[in-house]
Amino acid sequence: MNAPQSHRATLLSESAELLSQQAFAGDQMVMRLAASRIAERALPGQFVHVDCGQPMMLRRPLSLMRVDQKQGWVELLYKKVGAGTRLLAERQPGETVSLLGPVGNSFQLHEELSRPLLLGGGVGMPPMLFMASNLRRLKGFKPQVLLASEVPFPFTPEPSSIMIDGMPSSVIATMPLLDDWGVPARLASNQGFPGCFDGFITDLARQWLASLVADERSKVEIFACGPTPMLRAVQELAAEFDLPSQLSVEEYMACAVGGCAGCVVPIRDGDGVAMKRVCVDGPVFAGEQIIF
Amino acid sequence: MVDQQTEEGSLAVDFCGIRLNNPLVLLSGCVGFGEEYTRVEGFSNRDVGAICLKGTTLEPRLGNPLHRVYETPAGMLNAIGLQNPGVDHVVRKILPTLDFSETRFFANACGATVDEYVDVVRRFDDSPVDAIELNISCPNVKAGGAAFGNDPEMSARVVEACRAVTSKPLITKLSPNQTDIAENARRCIDAGTDAFAAINTLMGMAVDVAARKPVLGNGQGGLSGPAIKPVALLKVHQVYQVCQQRGIPIIGQGGVSSGADAVEFMLAGAALVGVGTALFYDPLVCLAIADHLEQYRLQISAEGAADWVGKLGAA
Numbered sequence: 001m002n003a004p005q006s007h008r009a010t011l012l013s014e015s016a017e018l019l020s021q022q023a024f025a026g027d028q029m030v031m032r033l034a035a036s037r038i039a040e041r042a043l044p045g046q047f048v049h050v051d052c053g054q055p056m057m058l059r060r061p062l063s064l065m066r067v068d069q070k071q072g073w074v075e076l077l078y079k080k081v082g083a084g085t086r087l088l089a090e091r092q093p094g095e096t097v098s099l100l101g102p103v104g105n106s107f108q109l110h111e112e113l114s115r116p117l118l119l120g121g122g123v124g125m126p127p128m129l130f131m132a133s134n135l136r137r138l139k140g141f142k143p144q145v146l147l148a149s150e151v152p153f154p155f156t157p158e159p160s161s162i163m164i165d166g167m168p169s170s171v172i173a174t175m176p177l178l179d180d181w182g183v184p185a186r187l188a189s190n191q192g193f194p195g196c197f198d199g200f201i202t203d204l205a206r207q208w209l210a211s212l213v214a215d216e217r218s219k220v221e222i223f224a225c226g227p228t229p230m231l232r233a234v235q236e237l238a239a240e241f242d243l244p245s246q247l248s249v250e251e252y253m254a255c256a257v258g259g260c261a262g263c264v265v266p267i268r269d270g271d272g273v274a275m276k277r278v279c280v281d282g283p284v285f286a287g288e289q290i291i292f
Numbered sequence: 293m294v295d296q297q298t299e300e301g302s303l304a305v306d307f308c309g310i311r312l313n314n315p316l317v318l319l320s321g322c323v324g325f326g327e328e329y330t331r332v333e334g335f336s337n338r339d340v341g342a343i344c345l346k347g348t349t350l351e352p353r354l355g356n357p358l359h360r361v362y363e364t365p366a367g368m369l370n371a372i373g374l375q376n377p378g379v380d381h382v383v384r385k386i387l388p389t390l391d392f393s394e395t396r397f398f399a400n401a402c403g404a405t406v407d408e409y410v411d412v413v414r415r416f417d418d419s420p421v422d423a424i425e426l427n428i429s430c431p432n433v434k435a436g437g438a439a440f441g442n443d444p445e446m447s448a449r450v451v452e453a454c455r456a457v458t459s460k461p462l463i464t465k466l467s468p469n470q471t472d473i474a475e476n477a478r479r480c481i482d483a484g485t486d487a488f489a490a491i492n493t494l495m496g497m498a499v500d501v502a503a504r505k506p507v508l509g510n511g512q513g514g515l516s517g518p519a520i521k522p523v524a525l526l527k528v529h530q531v532y533q534v535c536q537q538r539g540i541p542i543i544g545q546g547g548v549s550s551g552a553d554a555v556e557f558m559l560a561g562a563a564l565v566g567v568g569t570a571l572f573y574d575p576l577v578c579l580a581i582a583d584h585l586e587q588y589r590l591q592i593s594a595e596g597a598a599d600w601v602g603k604l605g606a607a
């Protein structure tokens with residue numbers, strides 16, 4: 001299986017006009033920026049290195065959630081967790097935000113693995129939505145998306161009009177946009193949100209995987225982005241069903257250009273360990289190679 | 293601005309007998325092994341005078357545990373721990389891929405013992421690098437590094453031993469974490485250094501209150517960025533007092549993030565100006581700095597970028 005490769009393409013520094021910024025419950029923000037050149041080149045899994053404004057010295061990495069190449073915008077979903085993201089949330093439409101990107105490698109689809117299972121947790125949802133929006137146009141793939149959140153979702157969940165075999169009958173909520181795209185999706189949370197699976201996303205994924213006949217299941221490849229405990233559970237899930245997986249990981253960054261070796265994570269390399277840079281060699285790594 | 297049409301721009305300078313495009317140097321540890329920033333659209337290695345490669349040891353090193361970088365007020369802490377593939381890999385696999393027609397490349401040699409410095413320098417001596425920087429001031433490794441750099445006697449021993457095995461220009465990178473940087477510089481000149489780099493990072497730490505642990509996996513790290521600029525300026529100025537009569541140039545560094553900063557360092561005595569942390573915020577910052585230097589040159593009617601080095605009047 002081709003593991004995700006390092007990415008060494010051109011990085012663009014774009015002064016992007018902030019088009020809109022919307023606040024959601026749980027300190028979540030959705031920001032849309034005019035960045036046509038980054039939009040043109042972006043791939044699912046890639047991120048932008050965002051200048052949150054003075055007096056921050058370092059940029060903050062945020063995944064690309066949606067890109068519209070025709071209209072030339074990119075959209076980010078982020079959570080206010082500290083000084084940088086709080087500062088970013090104060091930026092107003094019409095202001096300019098400096099972006100560096102698109103940074104990093106991307107999730108790689110494999111034709112023979114025609115049933116991609118996309119798992120997005122919290123602010124790990126963006127790359128999965130980006131990937132789903134591409135998959136809706138790709139013939140030959142039958143994707144399944146699962147999203148999870150422990151704060152209210154940054155959209156209004158609605159009952160899905162797409163039936164999915166193997167889902168518990170009470171699990172009916174989806175993200176309306178995915179329904180519009182014709183991409184089957186369901187939601188999970190431990191907060192008892194109506195229509196959502198009551199439990200962890202990996203438990204819902206396990207039920208769905210177990211419901212597939214062996215031949216179908218062998219066509220599944222798992223793609224995931226989310227908090228570390230979730231990714232660890234996804235790694236176990238993939239091992240349990242002997243399925244390939246690609247996981248997007250996070251680490252503190254300085255340059256995002258590959259220059260500082262600040263953002264490394266330990267990755268299995270033959271019998272040993274290599275410290276790989278999340279900004280060049282990642283953020284997507286083959287699941288079984290990641291050492292949590 | 294460096295004029296691409298003519299052979300040489302108006303900011304070209306001499307450094308230890310080497311001709312540089314301009315006085316700007318990309319600093320060790322901030323730009324990998326020299327090619328990473330060429331991926332940034334609008335930046336070319338021609339835009340700087342020289343590039344210092346990542347600190348290199350005899351054997352490969354995995355570096356420190358996570359986290360390795362952390363923002364602090366007007367700066368950042370790093371504790372990379374000299375992650376590098378070892379000098380043989382650098383010389384055999386990486387140097388052949390660099391385009392030496394665009395800029396000058398300086399190696400950055402590190403070791404845990406005097407012998408290791410010598411072995412690393414010997415291998416770089418037999419390579420195309422234009423100069424060798426002795427990093428006797430890395431705060432992020434247990435042995436060697438700053439342990440040498442903070443002691444004038446040990447610093448001089450490293451310089452002397454390395455001097456014996458290379459004819460390439462030797463640049464000694466000084467630590468700010470010592471009592472008398474000028475005395476150290478004096479000893480290193482006597483031991484045979486051709487130039488200095490000042491300063492390396494200041495030692496610092498950050499605390500994760502929730503976890504009651506240091507944020508950095510290494511516990512402590514090196515502080516860089518605008519926060520250290522005043523310290524760096526003073527140290528450059530102090531080292532310059534020793535270097536002036538001996539004709540030893542200094543690569544001034546520590547928090548440079550604008551053209552005005554670069555002019556300040558040059559007035560304080562820096563022949564070249566290094567840029568590291570500022571790249572993380574603005575990867576194109578060197579273009580703006582070079583523009584500013586050219587404007588300054590015209591404004592004071594100077595012939596070249598060496599004209600205002602050390603031209604600081606008394607307070």
Ligand SMILES: Cc1cc2nc3c(=O)[nH]c(=O)nc-3n(C[C@H](O)[C@H](O)[C@H](O)COP(=O)(O)OP(=O)(O)OC[C@H]3O[C@@H](n4cnc5c(N)ncnc54)[C@H](O)[C@@H]3O)c2cc1C
Nearest residue numbers: 060061062063077078079082083084085123250251252283
């Ligand atoms: C490739 C990648 C993609 C990401 N995509 C998203 C996204 O789409 N939406 C989103 O909300 N968050 C995302 N993150 C996490 C996001 O970068 C951090 O939440 C953010 O940097 C926090 O900055 P702060 O100043 O608000 O927080 P603080 O905690 O004050 O930050 C302090 C320092 O730690 C770093 N830091 C803290 N948490 C993280 C983290 N989880 N990952 C990396 N660095 C961190 C910061 O960059 C900063 O240098 C992503 C991280 C990476 C590496």
Ligand SMILES: Cc1cc2nc3c(=O)[nH]c(=O)nc-3n(C[C@H](O)[C@H](O)[C@H](O)COP(=O)(O)O)c2cc1C
Nearest residue numbers: 260319320321347370427492516517546547568569
């Ligand atoms: C992430 C990082 C890694 C560094 N690694 C090295 C190194 O390997 N060798 C070295 O001599 N200096 C290293 N330094 C120090 C820089 O070269 C420079 O001296 C210092 O950061 C001050 O300049 P600045 O404020 O412009 O960054 C490193 C600095 C940073 C921020």
Ligand code: FES
Nearest residue numbers: 256258260261279
């Ligand atoms: S953030 Fe500098 S190498 Fe990745």
